Amino acid sequence: MKVVEINEVQKTYHDTEVEVRAVNGVTLSFEKGDFAVIVGPSGSGKTTLLNLIGGLDQPTAGEIIVAGHRLSELKPSELIDFRMEHVGFVFQSYNLIPVLTAAENVGFIMSLQKWPKEKRMARTDELMEAVGLSDRHKSRPSQLSGGQQQRVAVARALAPRPEFILADEPTANLDSKSAETLLDIMEKLNREEEMTFIFSTHDVRVMKRARRVITLEDGKVVSDVRTNHSA
Amino acid sequence: MKVNQLAWRNLWRNRKRTLITAASVFFAVFFALVMRSFQLGTYEKMYSDVIQSYSGYLQLQNPSYLDEPNLDNGFTVDSVLVSRLEKDPNVEAVVPRIESFALAAAGSRTQGVMVLGVEPESESKALNIRNRIVRYKLTPEALEALKGEDLPSRLGKNFELFAGEAFTEAKDMASILGVGKRDTASLLPVLTRHTAYPGSYLSSGETGYAIIGNGLSDYLGAVPGDTIVLMGQGYHGTSAAGLYVVRGVVSMPNPEIDNRFVCITLDDARWLYAAPEMATSAIIGIRNSEEKELAATQERLREVAGDELAVRNWKEMNALLLNQMEADNKSGAIMIGILYLVIAFGVFGTVLMMMAERRREFGMLISIGMRRGRLAGVVGLEMLLIGLLGVVAGVIASLPVVFMGHARPLRFTGEMARMYEDYGFEPVMPMLLPDTYYLWQVVVVLLILTVAISFSVRKIFKLNVINALRA
Numbered sequence: 001m002k003v004v005e006i007n008e009v010q011k012t013y014h015d016t017e018v019e020v021r022a023v024n025g026v027t028l029s030f031e032k033g034d035f036a037v038i039v040g041p042s043g044s045g046k047t048t049l050l051n052l053i054g055g056l057d058q059p060t061a062g063e064i065i066v067a068g069h070r071l072s073e074l075k076p077s078e079l080i081d082f083r084m085e086h087v088g089f090v091f092q093s094y095n096l097i098p099v100l101t102a103a104e105n106v107g108f109i110m111s112l113q114k115w116p117k118e119k120r121m122a123r124t125d126e127l128m129e130a131v132g133l134s135d136r137h138k139s140r141p142s143q144l145s146g147g148q149q150q151r152v153a154v155a156r157a158l159a160p161r162p163e164f165i166l167a168d169e170p171t172a173n174l175d176s177k178s179a180e181t182l183l184d185i186m187e188k189l190n191r192e193e194e195m196t197f198i199f200s201t202h203d204v205r206v207m208k209r210a211r212r213v214i215t216l217e218d219g220k221v222v223s224d225v226r227t228n229h230s231a
Numbered sequence: 232m233k234v235n236q237l238a239w240r241n242l243w244r245n246r247k248r249t250l251i252t253a254a255s256v257f258f259a260v261f262f263a264l265v266m267r268s269f270q271l272g273t274y275e276k277m278y279s280d281v282i283q284s285y286s287g288y289l290q291l292q293n294p295s296y297l298d299e300p301n302l303d304n305g306f307t308v309d310s311v312l313v314s315r316l317e318k319d320p321n322v323e324a325v326v327p328r329i330e331s332f333a334l335a336a337a338g339s340r341t342q343g344v345m346v347l348g349v350e351p352e353s354e355s356k357a358l359n360i361r362n363r364i365v366r367y368k369l370t371p372e373a374l375e376a377l378k379g380e381d382l383p384s385r386l387g388k389n390f391e392l393f394a395g396e397a398f399t400e401a402k403d404m405a406s407i408l409g410v411g412k413r414d415t416a417s418l419l420p421v422l423t424r425h426t427a428y429p430g431s432y433l434s435s436g437e438t439g440y441a442i443i444g445n446g447l448s449d450y451l452g453a454v455p456g457d458t459i460v461l462m463g464q465g466y467h468g469t470s471a472a473g474l475y476v477v478r479g480v481v482s483m484p485n486p487e488i489d490n491r492f493v494c495i496t497l498d499d500a501r502w503l504y505a506a507p508e509m510a511t512s513a514i515i516g517i518r519n520s521e522e523k524e525l526a527a528t529q530e531r532l533r534e535v536a537g538d539e540l541a542v543r544n545w546k547e548m549n550a551l552l553l554n555q556m557e558a559d560n561k562s563g564a565i566m567i568g569i570l571y572l573v574i575a576f577g578v579f580g581t582v583l584m585m586m587a588e589r590r591r592e593f594g595m596l597i598s599i600g601m602r603r604g605r606l607a608g609v610v611g612l613e614m615l616l617i618g619l620l621g622v623v624a625g626v627i628a629s630l631p632v633v634f635m636g637h638a639r640p641l642r643f644t645g646e647m648a649r650m651y652e653d654y655g656f657e658p659v660m661p662m663l664l665p666d667t668y669y670l671w672q673v674v675v676v677l678l679i680l681t682v683a684i685s686f687s688v689r690k691i692f693k694l695n696v697i698n699a700l701r702a
Contacts, residue, residue: 077602083600098592099243100240108599112605
């Protein structure tokens with residue numbers, strides 16, 4: 001089942017009178033349960049493509065269909081609701097809310113969606129356990145290590161059961177051990193919850209774990225390889 | 232997580248900044264309230280003094296008297312008209328009086344004075360001269376006698392500061408000299424014994440007596456029992472001269488009046504100025520002095536008085552004082568405006584810093600599904616809470632100061648007092664109890680916050696999420 005369909009998408013920036021084509025005619029699709037990475041040199045369009053898929057940006061041409069929604073047809077406020085319902089984001093620099101505890105961060109999107117408190121707390125407990133932080137419910141982000149913060153961010157992204165997770169360089173700020181732990185957790189969630197993960201990364205450790213590696217260069221897909229890594 | 236919970240926690244993420252911003256609002260509100268309370272309290276006192284001791288709320292006059300206040304512009308008192316005016320439900324009494332000028336002399340000293348002829352019994356229904364009779368005074372003799380008493384040393388200092396001061400009530404004297412409640416029982420009898428001042432008010436039917444202001448008494452060296460000479464010009468250019476025994480001394484709040492005040496009975500004044508049955512004005516004592524009721528009463532009385540006589544209110548009669556106060560009021564408002572402008576920049580600076588620091592967080596929140604309106608609500612509520620924290624603290628802190636300043640007004644001494652007196656004001660600054668001016672300070676702070684919040688809301692609605700995430 002296709003979760004994301006990208007058809008002939010282009011994104012052009014007009015920066016200081018120079019036209020920059022960050023994404024140039026990309027056509028791709030992602031299936032439910034994909035564990036895919038988008039790789040490529042800096043400036044190849046990885047993050048732009050991720051932003052387009054996540055509805056944070058609009059393509060200059062082409063269309064993106066996510067979970068049956070044509071993103072170009074959604075109004076800005078509908079896009080925000082769309083992201084909340086269908087997309088989970090994991091950022092390179094964790095981006096947790098500093099004034100909330102780990103558990104509150106995990107439950108934040110659910111509270112925006114007005115989940116009943118008991119259901120929300122049960123889901124939070126479940127995810128905190130899944131990311132190995134069941135003993136850190138009440139810790140503030142400043143009391144957690146980088147790896148732990150990123151795990152909380154993953155749990156937060158997963159909480160409202162989105163269609164897929166977009167992770168932009170999720171291991172870039174982590175040491176090897178933390179990165180491996182995080183990837184273990186993501187793989188496990190991918191396997192057990194059949195959650196779709198789409199990464200952009202430079203990290204070889206992530207690439208090694210991926211079951212699909214898409215390479216971008218100058219905004220174009222130059223290769224799309226499915227590997228035989230088992231989840 | 233509710234908006235208010237999130238806003239409350241965000242408030243304390245940078246505790247120092249929140250406290251500094253709230254403190255700046257606090258100080259602005261506190262100083263603005265205290266300044267305003269002093270200013271409005273002083274105006275209130277001046278208006279009240281001039282109304283109670285001199286002009287009254289309403290007066291019946293010859294229409295020309297306001298522009299040329301002299302005896303020739305007086306009027307003959309019509310007892311039928313007075314009765315009709317007194318029938319108005321808000322009128323307590325109509326008290327005719329003569330007001331003119333003369334030279335007052337005692338011994339080798341002479342002073343130009345204002346002579347007021349009143350009906351002693353009915354005067355108290357309109358004015359308050361009777362209650363201003365000096366009963367205690369720190370005369371050189373009294374001070375000398377007090378030196379011989381075993382009194383606390385701090386009182387000695389105050390005796391020097393307030394030498395010559397006159398008091399109508401023993402409790403006022405105790406308060407000004409700094410006699411605490413504990414010492415009142417033991418010290419007050421000693422003080423009153425040595426400072427007791429002779430004198431009483433005028434009585435109807437007797438002639439040849441005068442009440443004089445304390446300042447005039449000091450200048451002429453005339454005390455109760457002494458005789459003063461009044462010389463001047465009477466009705467239609469007749470000469471006016473008479474001898475009057477000082478019956479008592481009054482302490483008038485306005486130094487300008489206090490230094491020139493002579494009060495005799497209306498009959499004596501009519502005889503002195505050769506103006507039988509006449510008055511320059513009639514003070515209309517009223518029951519309810521609220522502005523609306525006062526205006527309505529004035530309107531009703533105008534209809535009764537007809538075109539021959541004018542009914543003036545205290546504002547018309549004291550236009551100069553009102554203009555002075557209005558000018559002073561504007562300068563005070565400008566000062567407060569500058570104070571708030573400084574605070575507005577402080578609050579705005581906080582908003583700018585907060586928006587810059589949290590740009591990426593805002594981008595993240597919008598990207599994960601928080602609506603911009605909700606985010607703006609959180610940020611707006613944070614600013615509102617900081618502002619309200621400062622406003623509430625400022626208002627609470629100002630209350631004891633204002634209540635204290637109202638109960639025990641600031642009384643200037645020495646050079647400062649002299650300066651006030653030179654301007655014709657009593658050197659006392661009472662504070663006005665909380666009134667609508669408190670509400671205005673809150674409104675001003677809320678307006679500043681509204682501008683700051685609008686700025687942050689606009690920024691959030693215009694935020695480019697992708698750029699913010701890169702920040």
